[in-house]
Amino acid sequence: MSLPAIRVCAVTKHYGALQALAGVDLEVRQGEFFGLLGPNGAGKTTLISALAGLVRPDGGTLEVMGHNVASDYRNARRALGVVPQELVFDPFFSVRELLRIQSGYFGIRGNDDWIDEILASLDLTAKANVNMRALSGGMKRRVLVAQALVHRPPVIVLDEPTAGVDVELRQGLWAFVRKLNRDGHTIVLTTHYLEEAEALCGRIAMLKAGRVVALDTTDNLLQRFATHSLRVRLAEPAAGVALGGAAGEGGWVDFAFDSYADVESLLARLREAGAGVQEMQLGEPDLERVFVEVMQRA
Amino acid sequence: MPEMRESALTGFRTLLYKEVLRFWKVSFQTVMAPVLNALLFLLIFSHVLDRHVTVYGEIAYTSFLLPGLVMMSLLQNAFANSSSSLIQSKITGNIIFVLLPPLSWGEFYAAYVIASVLRGLFVGAGVLLVGLPFVELSFAYPLWILVFALLGGAILGSLGVIAGIWADKFDQLAGFQNFLILPLTMLSGVFYSIHSLPQLWQDVSHANPFFFMIDGFRYGFFGQSDVSPWLSLAVVGVSFVLLAALTLAMLARGYKLRA
Ligand SMILES: Nc1ncnc2c1ncn2[C@@H]1O[C@H](COP(=O)(O)OP(=O)(O)OP(=O)(O)O)[C@@H](O)[C@H]1O
Ligand SMILES: [Mg+2]
Numbered sequence: 001m002s003l004p005a006i007r008v009c010a011v012t013k014h015y016g017a018l019q020a021l022a023g024v025d026l027e028v029r030q031g032e033f034f035g036l037l038g039p040n041g042a043g044k045t046t047l048i049s050a051l052a053g054l055v056r057p058d059g060g061t062l063e064v065m066g067h068n069v070a071s072d073y074r075n076a077r078r079a080l081g082v083v084p085q086e087l088v089f090d091p092f093f094s095v096r097e098l099l100r101i102q103s104g105y106f107g108i109r110g111n112d113d114w115i116d117e118i119l120a121s122l123d124l125t126a127k128a129n130v131n132m133r134a135l136s137g138g139m140k141r142r143v144l145v146a147q148a149l150v151h152r153p154p155v156i157v158l159d160e161p162t163a164g165v166d167v168e169l170r171q172g173l174w175a176f177v178r179k180l181n182r183d184g185h186t187i188v189l190t191t192h193y194l195e196e197a198e199a200l201c202g203r204i205a206m207l208k209a210g211r212v213v214a215l216d217t218t219d220n221l222l223q224r225f226a227t228h229s230l231r232v233r234l235a236e237p238a239a240g241v242a243l244g245g246a247a248g249e250g251g252w253v254d255f256a257f258d259s260y261a262d263v264e265s266l267l268a269r270l271r272e273a274g275a276g277v278q279e280m281q282l283g284e285p286d287l288e289r290v291f292v293e294v295m296q297r298a
Numbered sequence: 299m300p301e302m303r304e305s306a307l308t309g310f311r312t313l314l315y316k317e318v319l320r321f322w323k324v325s326f327q328t329v330m331a332p333v334l335n336a337l338l339f340l341l342i343f344s345h346v347l348d349r350h351v352t353v354y355g356e357i358a359y360t361s362f363l364l365p366g367l368v369m370m371s372l373l374q375n376a377f378a379n380s381s382s383s384l385i386q387s388k389i390t391g392n393i394i395f396v397l398l399p400p401l402s403w404g405e406f407y408a409a410y411v412i413a414s415v416l417r418g419l420f421v422g423a424g425v426l427l428v429g430l431p432f433v434e435l436s437f438a439y440p441l442w443i444l445v446f447a448l449l450g451g452a453i454l455g456s457l458g459v460i461a462g463i464w465a466d467k468f469d470q471l472a473g474f475q476n477f478l479i480l481p482l483t484m485l486s487g488v489f490y491s492i493h494s495l496p497q498l499w500q501d502v503s504h505a506n507p508f509f510f511m512i513d514g515f516r517y518g519f520f521g522q523s524d525v526s527p528w529l530s531l532a533v534v535g536v537s538f539v540l541l542a543a544l545t546l547a548m549l550a551r552g553y554k555l556r557a
Contacts, residue, residue, distance in 0.1 A: 054397055056556055074400035082398055088391035092320055104312025105399035147395065 003066045005030045005155045005186035006051065011060030013046055013210075020046040021057065022210035028188060028203075030065075030154070033181050035201030035218070036190045037291060042207040044190045045085050048159050052082045064155055078106065081153035083144050085160045085190075089132040095119070095143055096128045099150055106151035118146045121176050123169075138165050145173070149180075156180060157188040162196065174200060198222075198287040206294050213298035214290075221294075222285045229283035230255045230263060235276030243269055251278070310405035313396060317413030321379055328417060332375050333424035336367045340429050343489070353491045354522045360433045362516075365443075366488035368425045369515045372447060373508070376418035376454035377461070377479055380410045384462025385471050388554075397556065403549040407459065407542070414455025415448060422447060436519060442527055443518030449534045450511040454479070456541040463554050482508045492524050507537045 006028040013021040020043045028034045036044050049055035051062050053069050053076070062069045067076035090098060096115065103111035119125045122142040127135060135143065141161065148156060158177065162170045174196070181187045191197055197204060197218075204221055206214040214221060233251045234240045240253035243266075247253055255266055263282075270277055321328040344360040353362040387393035396406065429435075437443065457479065465471040486508035492500050503509045504525075514530030517523035523530070549555070 052398055054394060054556055056552055074402075077398060077400040080398075082394075084391075084394055086391050088394060090387075090392045090395065091390070092323060101312055101316050102395060102399070104315070105309050105396065105401060107306065107308040107400070109308055151399075 002030055004028060004063075005032065005065060006188065007061075007063040007066075008047070008051070009061045011047070011050060011062060012058045013043075013050060013055060014058060019210050021050070024060070024207075024210070024212055026205055026212060026215070028155075028186060030186050031181070031184060032186055033178075033200055033202050034186070034188045035197040035204040036188060036207065037194070037197055037204060038190075038207035039295065041209075043210040044207055045159055046210075047207070048082065048157050048188075048190070051157065052080060053077060078151060079154050081148035081151065081156045083148045083156070083158040083161050085163070087137060087140055087144070087164075089135075089140050089143065091131070091133045094129050094131050095124060095135070095146075098132065098143065099146055102147045103150040108151060111150060114152065115146075115150065118149050121179075122146055123172060138169050141165055142169070142173070145176075154184070155186045155188070159190050160192065161189070162191060162193060170196075194287040194291055204287075206291065206298075208295055208298045211298070214294045218287070221290050222287065224290075228257055228260070228285055229289075230257060230266065231281040231283065232270065232275075232277050233279040234270070235278060236274060239273040239275035240270065243273060243275075309399060309401045310409055313401060313405065313409035314412055317379075317383060317409055318416055320383055321413070321417050325420075328375070328379070329420050329424060332371050332421045333428055336371045336425040337428050339367055340364060340432060344432060353494075354520065357520060357522075358434065361435055362491070362520075363489065364426070364429045364433050364435055365516045365519045366512055367429065368422045369447070369450060369512045370483050370488045371425045372418040372422035373450050373454045373483055373511065374479065375421040376414040376451040377458040377475070379414040379417040380455050380458030381462040381465075381471055381474070382458075383410070383413075384459065385465055385468060388462070388466075389468070393555070403546060407456075407546055407549055410459050411452055411455035411542075414458055415451035418451035418454065419447060436521075438521035439518045441518070443515060445531070446511055446515035446518065446534065449538050450515065453507075453511070453534070453538050453541055456538070456545045459545050460541075460548065463548065466554075482506055485509075486512050487524065488512055507533055510534050 004027045006026065008024050008026040011021050011024045024047060036047070038044050046055060050057045051064065051069060053073055064076040065079040067079060069076040093101065099115045100111065103109070103115070119128055122145060124139065124142055124146065127139060132140065132143065141164070145158070145161060161173060165173065177187055178200070189197065189201060201218055203217050205212050216224065231252055231254050232240065234253055235251070237247055237251045237253050241247050245253035245255045257263060257266065267277070340360065340363060343363055352358060384393070461471055461474040465474060485503065486506055487503060492503045492509065495503065510525070510530040510533040513523045513525055514527050514534060517527040517530070
């Protein structure tokens, strides 16, 4: 097996009394599109910061492409591109100046061809010579993406890149990130838009209070947790509840089932019980339900 | 791959270039303003005191004053450069752009300090140039002048790195500047020869490393000073080495930068 793109072993980090990371183990394979999900304060940014060397863990080890982020920091950082969650920028420079400087920090000179390519992909060409201060929030976020890519890192981590970004740009951004992934880059993504994660990520880790509470392929998570659902409005809701449904407002009752074959027998049993089906809706399993369930169980 | 050249020093050189560009782009505030300030000092003091005071016997007060002002401006601006750059980057958060790349702490330190020294030298040279028409000044030992200018700038640049990393807010940095840097420079003999002070204050001045920076610097101009230039060089050199070691240790431990 080839080297993992990211390896996190037993990483802990506390801030005062707060345990931000409580022993995280994680491996992301090369070429994966990996999702890191969790509620606010779960420790996603802390984990990413530890990976980037911005935060020193109390214990455990982190590696990027096999390079320890502490003892072999030069190679680890060369292998990693991070798009930070906060919208930070240096107001002294134009977009192009900034990207040239960022290339230089990574030891690269004469990087303009690649910079032009990134700018074009992120629809920033027209803004290349504009000062950072004069960009809109969404444009600044795209510059953050560009900055993370100047050194062509094999591993790219995006910490909520679509917060505050309009729909069109979000789609453009995902198309671009998908292309990077197809070109062989490993992508790690955090987002609170679960449909995005579901559509993009092949594998997902869910974090809660500094622990990994679920780690599996997106498909498995969808199957394992959120089964399909059938919502029916009943004349006699009590009869539905007696058959294992969960009562909602206005006579609606929810049933969970694993495969469509179960629907037939369920409907038959409702008829036998005289529940009186008045309306019916089918729900596909989605990541949001998985997420809610995982967080409740954990 | 298209022309992408990597070299070990490029990271360091880029950070240095960025730090120099940062003050150069606003040189009106960072270089011209301090030069004007020093010129005002010179004009006011020369008007008030020149006819009455001489130092080391025959040196006119303004001639004595000018190197002091040059050094004071150099020191203050070297401090201002690294400290303000770091605290701004910390507060706006863009410090991460220099923390994410594969730069070592030595490169980080050297880039910030050298940029500070350069700003100090620009300002110092500016003060000297605009002051020269007003005073008679000799340049007895240019090498001593340069050595003390470089070491003084490096010391204050290091102090600026420490202060910029330590301070979380602008007013903490202002406190560092107003309660440490400013008194130490003002009481270092910029405006007077410490031989004109009572014995007690002479002794106190000798505990101030800034005194040795200015005294040694002045020796380069007049070939005369309050203490031997070798003593000054020793004090200033040791101070620099200690401060550099302290700053590097702070950086290596990630103090406040890599929490
Ligand atoms: N520098 C810090 N000092 C003190 N506490 C911190 C610091 N950084 C993070 N924390 C705390 O650590 C916990 C994890 O924070 P983190 O930013 O990693 O969460 P997150 O999963 O990224 O959340 P979000 O979805 O809101 O971005 C939070 O409780 C946060 O308050
Ligand atoms: Mg976060």
